[in-house]
Amino acid sequence: MSAAIRTEKLGKTYFSGFFRFPYLALANLDLDVPEGSSFGFVGPNGAGKTTAIKTLMGLQRPTAGAGWIHGVSILDPASRARVGFLPERPYFYEHLTAREFLEFYARLGDVPSAERGPRIAALLERVDLARFRDVPLGKFSKGMLQRAGLAQALIADPSLLVLDEPMSGLDPIGRALVRDLILEERRAGKTVFFSSHILSDIEAICDRVAMIVRGELRGQGKVTELVASAVQHVDIVVRKGGAVETRKAAPDGVDTVIDAVRREGWSIVSVHAVSKSLEQVLLDEVERARPVDAKRMGVLA
Amino acid sequence: MSALGLASRRIFAVASNTFREAIRDKVLYSIIFFAVLLLLASLGMREVALGDRDKVVRGVGLGGISLVGGIIAIFLGVGLVWKEIERKTIYTLASKPLPRWQILLGKYFGLWATLAVEVGILTLLYTVVIGYQQGLPGAGVYLAMGMLMLELTLVTAFATLFSTFASPMSASAYTLCVYVIGHFADDLYTFGKASENPAFQSLTLTLYRIVPNLGMYNLRSEAVHGIAVPGSEVMWAVAYAVGYTAAVLGAAMLVFERRDFK
Numbered sequence: 109m110s111a112a113i114r115t116e117k118l119g120k121t122y123f124s125g126f127f128r129f130p131y132l133a134l135a136n137l138d139l140d141v142p143e144g145s146s147f148g149f150v151g152p153n154g155a156g157k158t159t160a161i162k163t164l165m166g167l168q169r170p171t172a173g174a175g176w177i178h179g180v181s182i183l184d185p186a187s188r189a190r191v192g193f194l195p196e197r198p199y200f201y202e203h204l205t206a207r208e209f210l211e212f213y214a215r216l217g218d219v220p221s222a223e224r225g226p227r228i229a230a231l232l233e234r235v236d237l238a239r240f241r242d243v244p245l246g247k248f249s250k251g252m253l254q255r256a257g258l259a260q261a262l263i264a265d266p267s268l269l270v271l272d273e274p275m276s277g278l279d280p281i282g283r284a285l286v287r288d289l290i291l292e293e294r295r296a297g298k299t300v301f302f303s304s305h306i307l308s309d310i311e312a313i314c315d316r317v318a319m320i321v322r323g324e325l326r327g328q329g330k331v332t333e334l335v336a337s338a339v340q341h342v343d344i345v346v347r348k349g350g351a352v353e354t355r356k357a358a359p360d361g362v363d364t365v366i367d368a369v370r371r372e373g374w375s376i377v378s379v380h381a382v383s384k385s386l387e388q389v390l391l392d393e394v395e396r397a398r399p400v401d402a403k404r405m406g407v408l409a
Numbered sequence: 410m411s412a413l414g415l416a417s418r419r420i421f422a423v424a425s426n427t428f429r430e431a432i433r434d435k436v437l438y439s440i441i442f443f444a445v446l447l448l449l450a451s452l453g454m455r456e457v458a459l460g461d462r463d464k465v466v467r468g469v470g471l472g473g474i475s476l477v478g479g480i481i482a483i484f485l486g487v488g489l490v491w492k493e494i495e496r497k498t499i500y501t502l503a504s505k506p507l508p509r510w511q512i513l514l515g516k517y518f519g520l521w522a523t524l525a526v527e528v529g530i531l532t533l534l535y536t537v538v539i540g541y542q543q544g545l546p547g548a549g550v551y552l553a554m555g556m557l558m559l560e561l562t563l564v565t566a567f568a569t570l571f572s573t574f575a576s577p578m579s580a581s582a583y584t585l586c587v588y589v590i591g592h593f594a595d596d597l598y599t600f601g602k603a604s605e606n607p608a609f610q611s612l613t614l615t616l617y618r619i620v621p622n623l624g625m626y627n628l629r630s631e632a633v634h635g636i637a638v639p640g641s642e643v644m645w646a647v648a649y650a651v652g653y654t655a656a657v658l659g660a661a662m663l664v665f666e667r668r669d670f671k
Contacts, residue, residue, distance in 0.1 A: 193504045
């Protein structure tokens, strides 16, 4: 499977103040986002998710390493030809109506003029903003802006969607709408790369995930694999006659326990691995990265 | 579609959005309203002016249009790029598959179009007002307004350059400096020549060569007094404006290209 996004040792250091003090925001990021996947980019606030996304989207220049989108260097604007992007907070032109707003981005995305009208109408319908097509964005609520932003990201029918915290600050209905949109795009074969610190959303939507803590990648792979690698213990339910018991085994001691219970004359009813949740895996990584400050950061939603 | 055609379409898209934003800005209407008031007030000056009263009225009217053009160029120009960054609309704009120079050119042309429309409307109004009072103005007035547009072309380029790295407050100060010094470039040269100090002469000559000579775009006096302007002078002014603007916009593109949007 070819990569929609690939980075090698991608890094970003900011320099601030008169003496240009360095601040390492992103270090040695090696990402591999396969085409057609639904990829979650998780980490606590301030972990470097937005920095990574901005660097991929050409809004910031990397200070180390390299990155490619559909095989084209991220330094080349052409790498974003088939990309739809929704930034973290919806900041859009307040003087434009929803229709004008999508028209503008359709033109920038080289959508042929004959297709623009029908596509704008369909998208406004899809994000439930058709009634507000002639209302200036300055009068939109945050949820409406987020939906308009999603329509903007979809207007040029991109094959890769990059969404930075698309559900942040939305009410449950708004979150459900955004989630359904992402799932629809995924079903249509698009690659969806989105960051979030709301791990239940990631678990519900993504098939792959990368975890970033303090600017460094702490793991990536399939969600099931990442969670499976964090098996806490295994519950083995056994039966002898009318008696039923549950034996606990360490992840690497299942065979030993099974052999022992069989020798005792028990039969195996079920074997169930009890894993950490994605949230617990992330918390552990935060703990590992900042043993003292993890709790104080209050970083998880 | 050819690369040039594609670039033109994208630049046009950004330019029309910039133009639309400018004409929906209430502040623009306040400034134009001020210009209209100034034009109408110039009629009243006829009664209090000394000397050739008609010329005073014509001069004040043209001066008002130039002043308002300069204010709009500086006021809108200095926020041109800064506003995109500050309001974070740059995130969705710069993440599109268009090079940053196309964004900058689009923004610049959008503002230029706004100024052209504003100068056009005020010139039309001037024609009606003066035409009503004194008869239709001569061709010199339209040449003077054309030259004003060339001056604004240059001033807007400087405002755009400064807006790529400075806040509107600082960018206004820098652009105003260029505007004021630019209008006194000839005086700077004469002043240096009159000095007997070689170091001072060299300094003023260097400054004269660096800052844009905006004085050459002031043909208001010629328009008011009906003095003919040689074609070669106009051609030189056009070439100077085009060359200087290209150089300043080139510098703006270099700065904008390297900016990080945090």
